[in-house]
Amino acid sequence: MLHYIPPAKPLDNYNSSSDTSESRESLVISTNNPATSHSTNRTVFWIGTRPESPIGAPTTSLHQFILNPLKWIVPNPPKKTKKHQESHQCVTVEEVEDEDDTSFLTQFISSGKLREAPTVDQAAEAVKDLLVLMRGESYANGHGYKDPKIDLFTRHRLEGMRAMLKFYTDQRSKTCGHWSASSLMAAVSLNRGSYCARVLRGLVRQYIRNRELLPLNPFGNWNESLLVDEALCMDINLYLQEIGNDITAQKLVQFLNRPEIMEKHGISRRISVWTARRYLKALGFRFTKPPKGQFADVHERDDVVHYRDKKYLPRWQELLERVQKWNSENQAENGPLCGRRVILWFHDESIFYAHDRRRNNWYHKDGPCKPYKKGDGHSLMVADFVSADFGWLRSPDGRSARRLFLPGKNRDGYFTAEDVQEQAANAIDLVQELWPDYDHIFIYDNAPTHLKRPETTPSALKMTKGPSENFFVEIPELNNNGKPIPGKKVKAQMGPGTLPDGTPQSFYYSDTHSDPKLCGKFKGMEQILKEQILKERGIPTEGKLAQCKNFKCAPPALDCCCRRILYNQPDFTEGKPILQSFCAQRGVEVVFLPKFHCELNPIEQCWGYSKRLYRFYPESSNQAVLEKNTLECLDAVPLDSIRRFFNRSAKFADAYAKGLNGRQAAWAARKYKGHRVLPEGILNELEKNSIT
Known part of the structure; x- marks a missing residue:
């Protein structure tokens, strides 16, 4: 169906002498849907032979018009009426293939009335709306206008449209009421010619019909990737x-x-x-160094997740009910605690290097080249405790449990389990003296020096399958004061295990054994398993190898070899570390973080804060300067920041408690900054954002 879009004024009053060069209007294709009896208008076909027609427009021949349309999105045409109805001046052509049915339309085209210029009133309304658009929205207080955010290309064309409309509607203009002349004057004001005038006329016609149709900036649309x-x-x-x-x-x-x-x-x-x-x-790639983050390959390992979800998080939730909480403004949250107040002390070690400095800076392009010092320089290890309640562990008179250590073979050596235990003893003395009304919990990471068990603790790693007279463990030799002698060790029998009924089980034959060849010897894994009556548990022991190759048993096998069976027995897995037993005797509980979960330890961010400050200090290779700068940077970490770090770690713990994995928890932590817990609908948000 073809519809004619009429000019605003009646055709009977049309004066061809007023603007004959702009006297034609447009047609619209109307697609009728028989099922719905509705028509949908989508395309305007511009008709004309004069230069004012857009590039690519067909000639006045109706058949050429049908075959070669120029598409343009416009509002729907007037409602269909009978032919020659004056109220709408709408012409309807039922069959475009028939020359007779289109004779009336052909007369319209040939008469030049199809592109009649808009009325002055229409143009006046358009120029008002255009001025409002270019000026922008007014501020609420009435002082000025907001930036309309129109780019220079579009604004330049809008200025031309505004100038043309003003020339056409302003009574003081010599071209008032003259459409083409006004467009040419506007083009001259833009230092352009007749082609610009034609473009302005098309843009203004388009804007008068639909205020939403504005000039488009073609930048970036010439080529396609x-x-x-x-x-x-x-x-x-x-x-x-x-x-x-x-x-x-x-x-x-x-x-x-x-x-x-x-x-x-x-x-x-x-x-x-x-x-x-x-x-x-x-495509999202960047030429840069790989970002540091979680150990993605082992962060979600089965044994790590099992310890995190079954041991650490349940204990964390219990302790959290007795911990003072802090909001995002670092203010204490009111409300009673469930029992005696708990203070959580997180422990960790970090190393500061003398040559660790910020290298990115503003340098002059002609500046001199300066060689960097080789290596990281001297190192200083710091081991300390921090809490959200009191910050770094220290007394008002300056006493502290902080340990400064010079790591290295020819320096102070290495931070051993004995050093960790000694520091824990000093920390217990301080917290029980300064805050005796609270329960104190020490939280360590899963470092080997923290998890070290007594040398005689049952371990299946080096056991032989059969009897052996050489299987012993080495323990430090003690002096008369009960202190270990450095570098000296003696052999001793491995401590006893525990049978299923709770009775102790010795791993060595007695000296009075009936077989003289076995007296005092190690029993071997096979005999130990037989004594534990594993047959009754459904675990066969006959014909088992001592261990699988390189002790890399194919998961989820638990009974593939003798060593794996013993490795999973309760008396071999539940031995307490020395640190945990020592602190328990002093009335302080020790909790160990899951492996590879540094995000759960807020002291890690304290190290990062202090090292950021440290890198701004002048570089020096002096050991004394290194220690001085390190202590200043550690003391510069504010308590407010420490509490925010604690909230972030608590947010990760809450994410894991809600069933999120490492990647999902990291995404949620970035989204909900400042929160201590995540919303209940976090799983739905993750699914919505395709975070797996």
């Missing part, structure tokens, strides 16, 4: 996944220049390395 092809993007991503971490722009060039790829996706010419770099950036 190959990446708009989703199939090509998928092939590129698959290729980049295949080459893993060896991605380069040159490899992408070689891939896209393959004949089969060019033929498959219709690529006509080869791309350059610079184009490949832009493609990689558009």
Whole structure:
């Protein structure tokens, strides 16, 4: 169906002498849907032979008009009426294929009335709306206007449209009421010519009909990237996944220049390395160092997740009910605690290096080149405790449990389990003296020095399958004062295990054994398993190897070899570390963090805060300067920041308690900054954002 969009004034009053060059209007294709009896209008076909017609418009021949349309989105035409109805001046053509049915329309086209100029009143309303658009929205207080955020290209065209409308509507203008002359005057004001005048007339007509149709900035639309092809993007991503971490722009060039790829996706010419770099950036890749974060490969390992979910988090939730909480403004939250107040002390060690400095800075392009000092320089290890309630562990008179250590073979050696135990003893003395009304909990990470068990604790790692007279453990030799003698060890029998009924089980034959050949010897794993009556538990022991190759048993096997069976027995797995037993005797509980979960330890962020400050200090290789700067930076960490770090760690713990994995917890922590707990609907948000 073809509809004629009429001019605003009646055709009977049309004066062709007023503006004959702009005397034609437009047609609209109306597609009728028989099922719904509704018509949908989508395309305007501009008709004209004069230069004012847009480039690509057909001639006045109706058949050429039907075959060669110029598409344009416009509002719906007037409601269909009978032919020649004056109220709408709408012409309806039922069958465009029939010359007789279109004779009336042909007369309209040939008469020049199809592109009649808008009325002055229409133009006056349009110029008012255009001024409001260009000026922007008014501020609420009435002082000035907000920036309409119109780019220079669009504003330049809007200025031309405004000038044309003013020339056309202003009574003081010599071109008032003259459409083409007004457009030419506006073009002259823009230092342009007749072509600009034609463009302005088209833009103004478009704006008068629909205020939503504004000039578009064509910047960036001249060329189209190959990446708009989703199939090509998928092939590129698959290729980049295949080459893993060896991605380069040159490899992408070689891939896209393959004949089969060019033929498959219709690529006509080869791309350059610079184009490949832009493609990689558009696909989300960056040429940079790999970011540091969680140990993704072991963070979600089965044994790590089991300890986190079954042991650490349940104890954390119990302690959290008795811990003073702090909001995002670092103010204590009111409310009674469930029992005696608990103070959580997090422990960790960190190393500061003398040459660790910020290298990125503003340097003059002609500045001199300065060689960097080789290596990291002297190192200083710091071991300390921190809490959200009191900050670093120290007394008002300056006493502290902080340990400064010079690690290295020819320096102070290495921080051993004995050093950890000694520091814990000093910390217990301080907290029980300064805050005796609270329960104190020490939280350590899963470092081997923290988890060290007594030398005689049952361990299946080096046991032999059969009897042995050489299987013993080495323990430090003690002097007369009960102190270990450095570098001296003696052999001793491994401590007893525990049978299923709770009675002790010796791993060595007695000296009075009936077989003289076995007296005092190690029993061997096979005999130990037989004594534990594993047959009654459904675990056979006959014919088992001592261990699988390199003790790398295929999961989830628990009874594949003798060593694996013993390794999973309760008396071999539940032995308490020395540190935990020692602190328990002093009335302080020790909790160990899950492995590879540094995000649960807020002291890690305290180290990061202090090291950021440390890197701004002048570089020095002096050991005394290193220690001085380190202590100043540690003392500069504010208590408010420490409490925010605690809230962040608590947020990660809450995420894991809600069933999130490491990647999901990291996403939620970034989204809900300042929160201590996550909302209940976090799982729905993760699913909505496709975070797995």
